[in-house]
Amino acid sequence: MKACFMGLGYIGLPTAIIAAKHGVDVVGVDINAKVVEVTNQGKLHIIEPGMEEMLQEVLAAGKFKAYTTPQESDAYFMVVPTPFKGDHEPDTSYVEAATRAVLPLLKEGDLYVIESTSPIGTTEMMAEIIFTERPELKDKIYIAYCPERVLPGNVIYELVHNDRVLGGLTPESTDKAIEFYSQFVQGKLHKTNSRTAEMCKLTENSSRDVQIAFANELSLICDKAGINVWELIELANKHPRVNILQPGCGVGGHCIAVDPYFITADYPEESKIIATAREINNYKSDWCAEKVKSTMLEFELKHGRKPIVAMMGLAFKPNIDDLRESPSKNIVGKVMLICNNADILIVEPNVSEHKQFKLTNYKEAYDRADIVVMLTAHNEFKTLPWDENKVILDFCGIYKR
Numbered sequence: 002m003k004a005c006f007m008g009l010g011y012i013g014l015p016t017a018i019i020a021a022k023h024g025v026d027v028v029g030v031d032i033n034a035k036v037v038e039v040t041n042q043g044k045l046h047i048i049e050p051g052m053e054e055m056l057q058e059v060l061a062a063g064k065f066k067a068y069t070t071p072q073e074s075d076a077y078f079m080v081v082p083t084p085f086k087g088d089h090e091p092d093t094s095y096v097e098a099a100t101r102a103v104l105p106l107l108k109e110g111d112l113y114v115i116e117s118t119s120p121i122g123t124t125e126m127m128a129e130i131i132f133t134e135r136p137e138l139k140d141k142i143y144i145a146y147c148p149e150r151v152l153p154g155n156v157i158y159e160l161v162h163n164d165r166v167l168g169g170l171t172p173e174s175t176d177k178a179i180e181f182y183s184q185f186v187q188g189k190l191h192k193t194n195s196r197t198a199e200m201c202k203l204t205e206n207s208s209r210d211v212q213i214a215f216a217n218e219l220s221l222i223c224d225k226a227g228i229n230v231w232e233l234i235e236l237a238n239k240h241p242r243v244n245i246l247q248p249g250c251g252v253g254g255h256c257i258a259v260d261p262y263f264i265t266a267d268y269p270e271e272s273k274i275i276a277t278a279r280e281i282n283n284y285k286s287d288w289c290a291e292k293v294k295s296t297m298l299e300f301e302l303k304h305g306r307k308p309i310v311a312m313m314g315l316a317f318k319p320n321i322d323d324l325r326e327s328p329s330k331n332i333v334g335k336v337m338l339i340c341n342n343a344d345i346l347i348v349e350p351n352v353s354e355h356k357q358f359k360l361t362n363y364k365e366a367y368d369r370a371d372i373v374v375m376l377t378a379h380n381e382f383k384t385l386p387w388d389e390n391k392v393i394l395d396f397c398g399i400y401k402r
């Protein structure tokens with residue numbers, strides 16, 4: 002079987018490589034010629050532990066090759082971004098462009114799958130485009146939606162072991178998709194229809210966003226009430242049916258802070274909790290930035306000089322180097338804007354240099370700072386002692402005090 006993956010990004014490339022590793026002949030397609038070039042040289046343009054070795058293996062075995070245009074295959078996978086346009090309106094134009102690119106190659110018996118996170122109804126919409134352009138294929142090809150659920154950093158394991166939801170336009174399409182994924186997925190493959198599968202992906206990430214919003218809301222209440230939110234959550238979680246997540250300085254990344262808008266854009270009347278959770282998580286970042294500003298002012302009033310401030314962490318979550326949609330990075334940007342005279346030391350131990358920010362070693366920054374702002378709970382920061390002589394703003398629970 003030959004499979005063509007449209008999009009060699011954080012999900013498309015690893016999925017293509019894993020499929021190739023399990024015996025599928027894989028064509029990887031990206032519109033970015035540079036990505037195609039480095040991929041064919043066996044270099045990974047994304048960061049994912051263990052993946053580069055696997056890429057070199059499948060290239061050497063002749064099971065994988067990257068191209069800038071799709072090649073005739075038996076199965077086609079749309080794994081391209083679905084960004085926003087305007088005010089948080091999902092933009093499916095990349096999925097459509099990828100679909101139109103494979104359209105001329107489709108033949109009877111082929112499988113067409115969308116993996117990209119998509120608004121409800123996208124699979125039906127793409128099917129309409131396909132059958133308008135190629136009416137002779139009606140009822141002759143298999144069309145399904147199959148979202149990914151992998152956690153960046155743990156992709157090799159999760160791509161194989163996670164359960165997956167597969168939603169075909171017809172039960173036959175679902176079965177055909179299951180046949181493909183069972184070649185490399187050991188987790189259970191759950192059958193449904195395309196609309197449910199689309200909504201399932203959005204639901205998973207919205208659910209996490211809502212739960213984090215609850216924790217963030219608690220942190221705001223506790224700050225005012227003089228209660229340690231970390232202790233509170235730990236105690237509440239001793240209840241057998243309570244499992245509260247951790248507050249932080251907002252929600253980042255390309256998934257959880259984005260996908261809920263795919264629901265709120267199409268169902269604004271109904272999606273009240275989902276919309277409010279987004280507001281709370283965004284507000285938490287603004288609140289943290291304000292807290293840093295007011296703490297700096299208090300310090301200046303008390304000591305008659307501007308403080309040295311260490312901003313600890315730029316990544317959107319602990320122990321990764323991914324700064325995309327990072328609330329920590331936004332907070333640092335905001336604080337830098339208002340206090341051009343103060344000494345701001347920026348720390349990100351997982352990144353060696355940054356084009357916007359000058360980075361300082363985490364120990365040096367901590368030692369020099371009057372105010373330490375813990376933004377991302379990297380393991381390195383947990384080795385730093387609590388120091389009574391510094392003002393420590395611990396937004397991510399390093400010390401849980």
Ligand code: SAJ
Pocket residue numbers: 149150151152153205206209213246247248249250251252253254255256257317318319
């Ligand atoms: N966060 C908190 N408190 C918590 C947990 C997370 O503030 O208790 C924050 C993190 O710091 C980060 C954000 O949430 O800023 C998102 O991090 P994450 O680890 O929750 O998720 P992602 O974005 O790395 O990956 C998610 C996963 N989805 C779910 O857990 C439901 C992953 O399985 C999906 O495949 C991925 O989104 C995706 O691609 O959609």
